[in-house]
Amino acid sequence: MLVSDFDFHLPEELIAQQPLPERDASRMLVLDRHTGAFRDDSFRSLPSLLRPGDLLVLNNSRVIPARLYATRYGFIGQIEVLLTQQTAPLEWTALVRPGKKVRVGTTLLFADQLQAEVIAAGEFGERTLRFAPVDDFFARLDRIGHIPLPPYMHRPDDEADRERYQTVYNQQPGSAAAPTAGLHFTPRVLDEVKARGVQIATITLHVGLGTFQPVRVERLDEIRLHTEHYTLPEETARAIQSAQREGRRIVAAGTTTVRTLEHCVRTSLEPHSGETNIFLSPGAEFKLVQALLTNFHLPQSTLLMLVSAFAGRENVLRAYNHAVVERYRFFSYGDCMFIA
The missing domain is CATH 3.40.1780.10 (QueA-like)
Incomplete structure (x- = not known):
C-alpha cells in the first residue's frame, strides 16, 4: 500500500x-x-x-514550551531548537534549524543561563543535546520557551496558546x-x-x-x-x-x-x-x-x-x-x- x-x-x-x-x-x-x-x-x-x-x-x-532560540558559542546568528523527547535527566533529542550550522561538539547558548552541547547528529535536523545542570530546568523552560505550534499554523505562539x-x-x-x-x-x-x-x-x-x-x-x-x-x-x-x-x-x-x-x-x-x-x-x-x-x-x-x-x-x-x-x-x- x-x-x-x-x-x-x-x-x-x-x-x-x-x-x-x-x-x-x-x-x-x-x-x-x-x-x-x-x-x-x-x-x-x-x-x-x-x-x-x-x-x-x-x-x-x-x-512543554519546547521551542527555544539559541546562539552558538563564538558566533552570531539565531538557531531554532525544538525539544522533542527527554532521553536522560540532562539529555534531549531535538530538531534544529539551520541544521548545517549545528554540528556535534557545538555549544548552544540559551537565555536564563541555559546551555547545551550537541552530542549526536541524525537526519533531517535531528540532534541530541546534553544540557549543563541547572536548578529547576522546566521552570526555566516555562520562562524562555515558546509553545511549539505546528508548522501549518502560520503565526507565532501567543500567551493564550x-x-x-x-x-x-x-x-x-x-x-x-x-x-x-x-x-x-x-x-x-x-x-x-x-x-x-x-x-x-x-x-x-x-x-x-x-x-x-x-x-x-x-x-x-x-x-x-x-x-x-x-x-x-x-x-x-x-x-x-x-x-x-x-x-x-x-x-x-x-x-x-x-x-x-x-x-x-x-x-x-x-x-x-x-x-x-x-x-x-x-x-x-x-x-x-x-x-x-x-x-x-x-x-x-x-x-x-x-x-x-x-x-x-x-x-x-x-x-x-x-x-x-x-x-x-x-x-x-x-x-x-x-x-x-
Whole structure:
C-alpha cells in the first residue's frame, strides 16, 4: 500500500489557525466504522454517544514550551531548537534549524543561563543535546520557551496558546505537541461523561517525533516511527483489565491513546513505563480500543493511516471529503470525529 493512497484535497483556509472561543464548541463528525455511515453533530453531544460502563481513556501529557532560540558559542546568528523527547535527566533529542550550522561538539547558548552541547547528529535536523545542570530546568523552560505550534499554523505562539494548546486534564510535562483530541474537553463535559456512568482513566504518552515527523518514504511497509515514552499507571491498568473481563467498551481519546493502549495489549497490561514506536496501518488488528475520538489529520500522515486502519480507508476518506465540503476545521485547533 502506498502513502499516496492516503491523500485528499484540503483547501488551505480549512486549517484552523486559532482555537474556537469555547473549547467544547467544535463540530463533530460521527462515523460508524462498520457501515461507513456518517452524520454531522457537535462535540457537546459526546456524552450522549457514550454508554454506561464505557471506559474512556485520556492522555494526560502536558505540552512543554519546547521551542527555544539559541546562539552558538563564538558566533552570531539565531538557531531554532525544538525539544522533542527527554532521553536522560540532562539529555534531549531535538530538531534544529539551520541544521548545517549545528554540528556535534557545538555549544548552544540559551537565555536564563541555559546551555547545551550537541552530542549526536541524525537526519533531517535531528540532534541530541546534553544540557549543563541547572536548578529547576522546566521552570526555566516555562520562562524562555515558546509553545511549539505546528508548522501549518502560520503565526507565532501567543500567551493564550499556553492554556489552549493544553488539555484541561494535563498532568505530566513532556510533550512537544498536544494530544489534540483532548483539547475539546471541558470540566463540564467531563462531569457529564461521569454522570452517564462512564469510567475515566488516564495514560501518559509524551508526543514527539513519532507522532508528527512527516513521512518520507513511498510505501507503508517502509515506515518506521520514532519511539515515544509512555506510562500505564496502576489504576488505569486495573480499569482496563476490569473492562476486558466484563466486556465493557474501551474508548480512546486521541491517536496517542490508541497507540499506547494497543502497544500495551501486545506487551503487558500490568502497570509499567516504556517506549513505543507502534505503527497501526490498514490490516492491523485493534485488540483493545473499540471507539475513538480524534481530530482530522494531515493528508498522507501516519495518524490518518491509523484512523483508516480503525475504520476502513474508504470509509474515512469519504468522511473526510464530506468534512471538506461542509467546511469543517482541520488539524490541531480544528473539529473532531467520533468513530465507533
